Amino acid sequence: MNQTRTIENERLRITVKDTGAELCSIYDKKEKREIIWQADPAYWKRHAPVLFPNVGKTYPGNVRYGGKTYPTSQHGFARDKEFSCVKNDNTEIIHQLTADSETQKVYPFSFQLSVLHHLEDNRLTVRWLVENADGKTMYFTIGGHPAFQVPAENCRESTEQKDYYLTFSEDKEKITYILLEPESGTALAETEYTLELEKGRCPVGTGRFDRDALIFDHGQIEQAGIAFPDGTPYVTLSCEGFPNFGIWQAPGAPFICLEPWWGRCDNYGFDGTVDEKPGIIAIKPGETFEAVYTIVIGE
Secondary structure, eight states, X not given: OOOEEEEEOSSEEEEEESBTTOEEEEXXXXXXXXXXXXXXXXXXXXXXXXXXXXXXXXXXXXXXXXXXXXXXXXXXXXGGSBOEEEEEOSSEEEEEEEOOHHHHHHOOOOEEEEEEEEEETTEEEEEEEEXXXXXXXXXXXXXXOOEEESSOTTOSXXXXXXXXXXXOOTTOSEEEEEEEOTTTOOEEEEEEEEEEOBTTEEEOOXXXXXXXXXXXXXXXXXXXXXXXXXXXXXXXXXXXXXXXXEEEOOTTOSEEEEEEEESOOOBTTOOSOGGGSTTOEEEOTTOEEEEEEEEEEOO
């Protein structure tokens, strides 16, 4: 049974599903609009899945560890698993997922993943805690995938998606990105492209995502957002310390995803074991990995 959990204050109402601990609504009471994409399967059936234990795809659809090969699915299994809700008070929702016999078939580690959603004013903080409950070093990547409705609902003036802006830190004049190899969905890391910015922003325009996601490595993005055509902030996502970031849209879809990642898909042709993967997170027995990002609505 896919239950949902809700917290709210004077400005926002937040809803999270037990399945996948997935954020499925940020309702802006002030502007009377839903911010999160509502999962129309004509474009994309999800809202804001948690990506674990792998971000993106592996090459060629599996990982090798301890002399064995384990099949993987895009973005991992957590987004489809039923989490336990261990807290739901006025300001915070906490979900937990623990390894079981099914996860062990595709991921040979014992773990506990906690996903926390904390609401304060116009700010939602998302916190991940990954605990290694195994007797050996554990390897994984983890990421967020929130999709924001663009154009926004209930705008005072009619707007088109192409006239919105992607925004970054104001001091950035350009950032580099890589693209995916179409058949495998893994990264073509040797070819970099440049996104030119003016005062830290660029128009969404048309055709921006014709070649799938834009992938930003090297910790270039600690803040990314979407602004209205007049330049005022719509959504701002902050992810200090995150090494990777993705921006994606399904072809022609009325949403844009801002995706903070710790680690990413494999490079095309990667033939190493999971512990050799560039950017892999490794935590020892008993250790806990923690990462936090925030979503701010408006100014």
